[in-house]
Amino acid sequence: MQWYVDQDILSCCVALVMRGTDVVDYATFGYMDLESRRPLTEDAIFRMYSNTKIVTSVAAMMLHEQGAFELDTPLSELLPAFAEPAVLRPNASSTADLEPLAAPITMRQVLSHSAGFSYGFIEPDSVIDQAYMAAGVSAMANQGLTLETLCDRLAELPLAYQPGTSWRYSLATDVLARVVEVASGQRFDAFLRERIFDPLGMSDTDFHVPPEKQDRFTTMYAPVDLLTPMKGGLVKADDPHTGSYCRPPTLLSGGGGLVSTVADYVTFLRAIVNGGEWGGVRLLKPATLSQMRTNQLPAGVTVAFPMWEMSDTVFGLGFALKQKPGPDEPETATDEYHWGGMAGTHTWMAPRADLTGVCMTQRMPGFWHPFSHDFKRMVYAALG
Structure with missing residues (x-):
């Protein structure tokens, strides 16, 4: 070293x-x-x-142990804004190229980065990351946001893929932090x-x-x-x-x-x-x-x-x-x-x-x- x-x-x-x-x-x-x-x-x-993600994941699993959610609980039961997101079709060329959600996002998928979210900067030329940046939900453009407003904006964007079908590093753990707030009633x-x-x-x-x-x-x-x-x-x-x-x-x-x-x-x-x-x-x-x-x-x-x-x-x-x-x-x-x-x-x-x-x-x-x-x-x- x-x-x-x-x-x-x-x-x-x-x-x-x-x-x-x-x-x-x-x-x-x-x-x-x-x-x-x-x-x-x-x-x-x-x-x-x-x-930070490890700490957040432990915090969420502490609430899981308390019965706040099961791993296959739909995310929308805790954050209703995520009830019906659209999904980008495979090889989509724009955010207009969408398909319906096949199955709800689960807490298991949020914890394992398989929910369909993205990060907004890792692949800046991709359709999904460009949409994130345009909506101001990139991790590089978070001025003035809170966990609540971040999730509200994120819920308006399409998923990068059908939940549970792929893995993509993402803002999922920030969504998880908002789940901790809602489930615990604390900041x-x-x-x-x-x-x-x-x-x-x-x-x-x-x-x-x-x-x-x-x-x-x-x-x-x-x-x-x-x-x-x-x-x-x-x-x-x-x-x-x-x-x-x-x-x-x-x-x-x-x-x-x-x-x-x-x-x-x-x-x-x-x-x-x-x-x-x-x-x-x-x-x-x-x-x-x-x-x-x-x-x-x-x-x-x-x-x-x-x-x-x-x-x-x-x-x-x-x-x-x-x-x-x-x-x-x-x-x-x-x-x-x-x-x-x-x-x-x-x-x-x-x-x-x-x-x-x-x-x-x-x-x-x-x-x-x-x-x-x-x-x-x-x-x-x-x-x-």
Whole structure:
């Protein structure tokens, strides 16, 4: 990891490994910001982006355990606006090329990114993402939205495919956050604070960074050459003191809005790998977590991105699931469950190896970058 910092590919990195719930290796590399060269601190705050999705999925499954919904409950029973969305025909050339909904969207499909939603930016030339951007529901154009208004706009757009027939990374977890609000009667941030963060002592996890903590907030950088991920050179992409995280947002994004520290997030992960409980606080039953780690996609459907290779991967309820080891990985990597954030905050849990890996930086984009694969291979080589 130090090599990546020395080559100006990463500004910083935290690498942590657990065996069971015990930390067996932990190191920090690089800087809070490149301008001052202030060393990265152990209490540094990171933009978690899509690591937020795991927290949101756990929150929703807590409500599922309470009886708020079954996995095959139609989404429209909780959010009526999604009762009758139209669906783009296969190979549609415009949003006028539609077909009727064949079956209702279910909560299982929302949790597994198989409901038919999109994200609005991953395939910007696609018919569906262009429709999202035009309607202002892209994750890149969320100013002034709330979870409620985001879902209202989203419900007016067609689905990218018939629910349950494909997989597409999407705003589904933001829809899930709105479900949490409706089912609990609380704002999403209040639910997370009351039911997860405060009980686990996650005092630095929130949707913004208050002024008194901004000196601990890492600067985010972007590569000078987006198309060559291993080429050095970084430019500032978000300033800790002036960026959007410096004030409470209107959109409490369940798909990518949280900031956190390694210590906070590892506490949360300990509860996950420990069967749903940590420090006397139970989030979920072991059987529920087992279900979350079980493939929910139809036969033949796998996780696919247009810009990243993620072979032999399916999806559970909030987690990607590895069906076969990756290159240079042992058989114990099979059944690994994981997800990460766009700025390079990666977490993975390997039950067969009894290992958990956490590798965080602040590079946009930094998801599925070689640094995270190198870290994982080194961990498996040493401990797996």
